[in-house]
Amino acid sequence: MIEAHMLTKCFYDLKALDKVSLSVRKASIYGLLGSNGAGKTTLLKIMAGIYQQEEGELSIEGKPVFENPAVKRKIAFIPDQIYYYDNFTIDDMARFYKTVYPGWDDKKYLKLEEVFSIERNRKIRSLSKGMQRQVAFWLAFSLNPELMILDEPLDGLDPIMRKKVKQLLVSEVAERDMTIVISSHNLREIEDLCDYIGILHKGKMLLQKDLDDYKANMHKVQLAFNKEIPADIFKPENGECIEKRGSVLIFISRGSRDEVVSRFMAYKPVILDILPLTLEEVFIYEMGGKDYAVKQLFD
Numbered sequence: 001m002i003e004a005h006m007l008t009k010c011f012y013d014l015k016a017l018d019k020v021s022l023s024v025r026k027a028s029i030y031g032l033l034g035s036n037g038a039g040k041t042t043l044l045k046i047m048a049g050i051y052q053q054e055e056g057e058l059s060i061e062g063k064p065v066f067e068n069p070a071v072k073r074k075i076a077f078i079p080d081q082i083y084y085y086d087n088f089t090i091d092d093m094a095r096f097y098k099t100v101y102p103g104w105d106d107k108k109y110l111k112l113e114e115v116f117s118i119e120r121n122r123k124i125r126s127l128s129k130g131m132q133r134q135v136a137f138w139l140a141f142s143l144n145p146e147l148m149i150l151d152e153p154l155d156g157l158d159p160i161m162r163k164k165v166k167q168l169l170v171s172e173v174a175e176r177d178m179t180i181v182i183s184s185h186n187l188r189e190i191e192d193l194c195d196y197i198g199i200l201h202k203g204k205m206l207l208q209k210d211l212d213d214y215k216a217n218m219h220k221v222q223l224a225f226n227k228e229i230p231a232d233i234f235k236p237e238n239g240e241c242i243e244k245r246g247s248v249l250i251f252i253s254r255g256s257r258d259e260v261v262s263r264f265m266a267y268k269p270v271i272l273d274i275l276p277l278t279l280e281e282v283f284i285y286e287m288g289g290k291d292y293a294v295k296q297l298f299d
């Protein structure tokens with residue numbers, strides 16, 4: 001759906017994006033993570049056709065987005081700071097969107113009133129920040145986009161609304177093959193939604209992961225010995241020992257479950273357990289020396 005190749009974008013002498021590439025499959029959810037100033041908004045605005053990159057290419061279904069209204073009509077973009085026209089009510093905004101977006105769906109708009117339960121004749125600017133964000137989602141879902149680009153969209157929503165919005169996002173992907181790119185400072189906030197995760201840091205893509213892949217190919221294993229711990233168990237091929245307490249060791253190790261079990265059974269431990277592995281552990285392990293950038297994403 002989205003192919004970005006070596007995107008570079010500068011603001012004066014600051015490189016906000018530096019040779020960033022990514023690929024987003026149709027009907028998937030791509031989570032873009034990064035600390036403040038990492039370049040997330042800049043990348044999302046290039047995807048939404050608001051900014052133009054200085055170098056590199058970006059296409060959506062094979063077509064460029066910048067100055068391409070036909071592609072933009074298929075995209076709903078919810079920016080981190082949402083702008084609404086003065087005095088516009090929710091209904092006014094809906095009427096406006098209807099003239100712009102061919103996918104606009106009146107029935108869906110009216111049905112979603114049950115979810116968002118804000119009176120449609122309220123002036124949007126008079127609503128609270130969280131309510132304005134709800135309106136942004138309400139309108140975005142109603143225009144049946146093929147792609148939703150969401151910049152820190154859950155900020156300011158209360159926990160119940162977050163849950164409802166997440167459910168709606170997932171059902172749009174499952175039922176209509178919608179694609180989503182969603183940014184966040186916080187991996188925990190979006191890890192349950194995403195199929196892929198990309199981590200930006202200081203304008204560069206540090207790491208991209210298919211979350212199903214990692215689940216199948218990385219394991220956390222706890223071992224206990226009733227004799228001296230074999231010294232060669234700490235060799236790099238076995239992965240990283242993240243904890244050592246007396247004769248108990250915990251490793252993060254690459255490979256299928258069977259491979260990891262047979263790798264460590266060779267050392268004849270008295271106990272071998274496969275433990276659940278969190279994304280935090282995976283990313284910190286993968287990032288090695290650069291883990292400071294990743295650790296922030298779990299705070």
Ligand SMILES: Nc1ncnc2c1ncn2[C@@H]1O[C@H](COP(=O)(O)OP(=O)(O)OP(=O)(O)O)[C@@H](O)[C@H]1O
Binds near residue numbers: 037038042185
């Ligand atoms: N319009 C602009 N003019 C000048 N510099 C900009 C502009 N927009 C972004 N930048 C700079 O580009 C870098 C990346 O900014 P960006 O907004 O993309 O980061 P971000 O990852 O979205 O950050 P945050 O999580 O804080 O919103 C920052 O150093 C920022 O100061």
